[in-house]
Amino acid sequence: MEEQANFKSERSTVRRVPKRAHYDAATVFSVLDANFVGQVAFQLEGQPFQIPMLYGREGNVLYLHGSKKSRIYQTLARGIPCSLGVTLVDGIVVARSAFHHSVNYRSVVVFGRCAPVGDPEEKLAVFERFTDAIIPGRWAECRPINAKEAKVTGILALTIEDASAKIRTGGPVDETADYDLPIWAGVVPLETTYGVPVEDQNSKITCEVPGSVRELVNDK
Numbered sequence: 321m322e323e324q325a326n327f328k329s330e331r332s333t334v335r336r337v338p339k340r341a342h343y344d345a346a347t348v349f350s351v352l353d354a355n356f357v358g359q360v361a362f363q364l365e366g367q368p369f370q371i372p373m374l375y376g377r378e379g380n381v382l383y384l385h386g387s388k389k390s391r392i393y394q395t396l397a398r399g400i401p402c403s404l405g406v407t408l409v410d411g412i413v414v415a416r417s418a419f420h421h422s423v424n425y426r427s428v429v430v431f432g433r434c435a436p437v438g439d440p441e442e443k444l445a446v447f448e449r450f451t452d453a454i455i456p457g458r459w460a461e462c463r464p465i466n467a468k469e470a471k472v473t474g475i476l477a478l479t480i481e482d483a484s485a486k487i488r489t490g491g492p493v494d495e496t497a498d499y500d501l502p503i504w505a506g507v508v509p510l511e512t513t514y515g516v517p518v519e520d521q522n523s524k525i526t527c528e529v530p531g532s533v534r535e536l537v538n539d540k
């Protein structure tokens with residue numbers, strides 16, 4: 321499928337502080353690729369739901385997976401409109417006034433519809449991409465997925481129809497007069513990092529931390 325260069329549409333247009341909005345594929349993808357958990361929203365019989373799910377991206381498609389018995393799988397597989405949101409908080413913005421406190425962030429809102437991936441070979445390829453999207457190189461190190469596991473797990477391809485990214489960076493934006501106040505202001509950066517890997521206590525054979533995990537945690 322050809323990749324779209326711009327995802328702006330009527331429904332994906334940010335109205336408040338539009339200078340923070342981006343619709344180009346490179347920015348939208350960069351935020352999506354910096355995370356792997358999204359909130360998937362949909363409406364069912366007039367009731368809105370939003371459910372956290374893992375995703376892996378390839379081009380304009382976000383792959384979701386889940387038990388074929390789950391409500392979210394069965395609902396989204398029907399191709400109803402859905403939305404996926406991703407947020408990374410990069411810092412707390414501490415202002416001189418209570419009013420101007422804020423956060424630095426990168427967020428994305430995606431709109432589209434899902435279709436189930438039925439072809440067994442395509443499904444296998446998606447399982448591999450999905451695993452490697454979270455821990456690059458892990459698929460090749462694992463016990464391969466078996467037929468029963470593949471059968472009970474559904475894969476959904478969410479094609480991005482339109483989307484928006486919103487990014488805030490920088491310090492507080494206070495009222496001009498407030499810069500003369502003796503009140504500390506600035507940014508407290510916030511980072512999510514990997515810790516030291518802990519081996520499963522139930523392992524019957526002690527193994528070295530594999531390459532994919534070492535790479536992920538930067539040899540911690």
Ligand SMILES: Cc1cc2nc3c(=O)[nH]c(=O)nc-3n(C[C@H](O)[C@H](O)[C@H](O)COP(=O)(O)OP(=O)(O)OC[C@H]3O[C@@H](n4cnc5c(N)ncnc54)[C@H](O)[C@@H]3O)c2cc1C
Pocket residue numbers: 331332333334335336337407409423425426427428429483484485486
């Ligand atoms: C971590 C975080 C905390 C926030 N806290 C608040 C808060 O407490 N109060 C508040 O008013 N706002 C908050 N915002 C901003 C909020 O997400 C909206 O951007 C804001 O409500 C303005 O939306 P709007 O009226 O322009 O757009 P809406 O009319 O609500 O939405 C129109 C379209 O704009 C796009 N859009 C809107 N917001 C975002 C976004 N954040 N990222 C990507 N696309 C977006 C979507 O495509 C949406 O369909 C926060 C944002 C983040 C990331």
